[in-house]
Amino acid sequence: MKKGIKFLSAAVLGLAAVACSSPEKMAEMAESVTVKCDPAVLEVVAGEISATVTVTYPADYFHPKAILEVTPVIVYEGGEAKMEPYVFQGEKVKDNYEVVPSDGATVSKKVKFAYAPGMESSYLELRGVVKYKSKAIDMPTKKVADGANTTYMLVCQKGKLDLKADNYQEIINQTAEGQILYTINNATVRNSELKSQSIKDFQAALDEIKANERKSLISTDVVAYASPDGAVDLNDKLSGNRSKSAEKAFGKVTKKHPADAPVNVKSIGEDWEGFQELVAASNLEDKDLIIRVLSMYSDPAVREKEIKNMSAVYKTLAKEVLPALRRARFIANVEYKNYTSEELLKLIDENIDILDETALLRAATLVKEDNQKVAIYKKAIEKYNSANGQYNLAVTYIKMEKIADAKAALEKCAKDADWNNAQGVIALRAGNIDEAAKYFKAAASETAKENLAVIDVLKGKYADAAAKLSGKKGYNAALVALLNGNNAPAAALSCDCPNSAYLRAVAAARQGDANAVKANLEKASKCEKLAARAAKDIEFAQYR
Numbered sequence: 001m002k003k004g005i006k007f008l009s010a011a012v013l014g015l016a017a018v019a020c021s022s023p024e025k026m027a028e029m030a031e032s033v034t035v036k037c038d039p040a041v042l043e044v045v046a047g048e049i050s051a052t053v054t055v056t057y058p059a060d061y062f063h064p065k066a067i068l069e070v071t072p073v074i075v076y077e078g079g080e081a082k083m084e085p086y087v088f089q090g091e092k093v094k095d096n097y098e099v100v101p102s103d104g105a106t107v108s109k110k111v112k113f114a115y116a117p118g119m120e121s122s123y124l125e126l127r128g129v130v131k132y133k134s135k136a137i138d139m140p141t142k143k144v145a146d147g148a149n150t151t152y153m154l155v156c157q158k159g160k161l162d163l164k165a166d167n168y169q170e171i172i173n174q175t176a177e178g179q180i181l182y183t184i185n186n187a188t189v190r191n192s193e194l195k196s197q198s199i200k201d202f203q204a205a206l207d208e209i210k211a212n213e214r215k216s217l218i219s220t221d222v223v224a225y226a227s228p229d230g231a232v233d234l235n236d237k238l239s240g241n242r243s244k245s246a247e248k249a250f251g252k253v254t255k256k257h258p259a260d261a262p263v264n265v266k267s268i269g270e271d272w273e274g275f276q277e278l279v280a281a282s283n284l285e286d287k288d289l290i291i292r293v294l295s296m297y298s299d300p301a302v303r304e305k306e307i308k309n310m311s312a313v314y315k316t317l318a319k320e321v322l323p324a325l326r327r328a329r330f331i332a333n334v335e336y337k338n339y340t341s342e343e344l345l346k347l348i349d350e351n352i353d354i355l356d357e358t359a360l361l362r363a364a365t366l367v368k369e370d371n372q373k374v375a376i377y378k379k380a381i382e383k384y385n386s387a388n389g390q391y392n393l394a395v396t397y398i399k400m401e402k403i404a405d406a407k408a409a410l411e412k413c414a415k416d417a418d419w420n421n422a423q424g425v426i427a428l429r430a431g432n433i434d435e436a437a438k439y440f441k442a443a444a445s446e447t448a449k450e451n452l453a454v455i456d457v458l459k460g461k462y463a464d465a466a467a468k469l470s471g472k473k474g475y476n477a478a479l480v481a482l483l484n485g486n487n488a489p490a491a492a493l494s495c496d497c498p499n500s501a502y503l504r505a506v507a508a509a510r511q512g513d514a515n516a517v518k519a520n521l522e523k524a525s526k527c528e529k530l531a532a533r534a535a536k537d538i539e540f541a542q543y544r
Helices: 023-028 197-211 232-253 272-281 287-296 300-309 311-320 341-350 357-366 370-384 387-399 403-410 417-429 433-443 446-458 462-468 475-483 498-510 514-524 528-536 538-543
Strands: 034-038 041-045 048-057 067-076 079-082 086-089 105-114 122-132 135-138 142-149 171-181 215-226 263-270 327-337
Touching (some): 023 122, 034 142, 048 067, 048 122, 067 142, 171 232, 197 215, 197 232, 215 232, 232 263, 287 300, 287 311, 300 311, 341 357, 357 370, 357 387, 370 387, 417 446, 433 446, 462 475, 498 528, 514 528, 514 538
Parallel strands (some): 041 142
Antiparallel strands (some): 034 048, 067 086, 215 327
């Protein structure tokens, strides 16, 4: 895109190689002075236009008693901006300005201007005045460079926000369970156990699973145990025998309540896990001591010995805890099909009160209207005191540009990484980029890292922005690649929105593809703001 612009002749045009006889001659011979600018096309970086202007004065040009004031000026739609002049003097002038000897010199100076709207269609010129005694003679104005490229300003500054997870499960794994109890050191299933309330509840659950079109029985488990008292090898054998008798009992239990799924039969041996659960849930005075023993020793025999040493406690355990561990469990493993997206949308309108917290949070992501999202999140907060709903409400307000409401919602949220990122986005949208950067750094999340890349772009740190967006795709990543000289990601943007089309047009212009420039600018022109920008954008100067 950047092409050298020839502003002045690069060679002395056959002028006499004698010193200027007067300052007037310096003005007349101005074409013998060469001027170059780096960059040749001005660019706005971090709100400033900076360049280096190099002026070569040929031999026998600069009058030894003259003073030359050179003022860099940006001329743009709506006005002009001037720098303080650079002042040079001939070698016989008794002053403190930079000397240009009669045998010629090359002088390089930095120019810098604060960007102002309109400078995207501008040019840099040098205005000179030669002073000698009481005379002041205007030099011919020298155009130095066109400008100014403002492509970095295309960066999306809205900031990226993540919703808290809704934790909605499309398939919910459930279990239904019943159990039978054995007498001590016995593997025989008593008839009374097959008629217990636990078994009746299990059979009812099997019937309900079969009748419920949302539920599917995936498998069943028959799991047998022995209580952790007595010899380990005897208990292992006892648990194995119980697994066999329990498998037969399971057949009887399910005869009129079919469980059409694979049956997995397991023998666990001593039920230390169940023991710990029952002790923890009990009112035993020494239960913390018992649990500490379990954590200190892994050997079953040592555990039993240490617990038996607490004689008073052990008697209570033998009476209230151990009998419940002489058992076999019947477990139905079920998959529950949750509401589909279509069902959720319908329920939002017709029966929202039956939805649980996760269903409400998922439904909010499905509706299109922001006001409806707000209403659903408020429902989740009101009914379930939903922390995730509270944060997502704040995010929705930010996207709606209701910043006061967003701040109020965030005051009720935990100050975690998401909270910091959201505060950073609010600051970014307000133009407070240093404040935004503090929040994004505090968040230290991947999303906040992407938002920090936006700040890098605004500060002219394009390489830093590229490092933060490494491996990322999307509009800002493509723009950052473009700013670092890689046109490919911008050219490959698939979104048909005006902004992406404009970025593709810039990439095409830099690659010299006139047809792609035209086609993409036609799509971008659907946005009036982009259409107006394109008419002045120096990226497309050669295509107008």
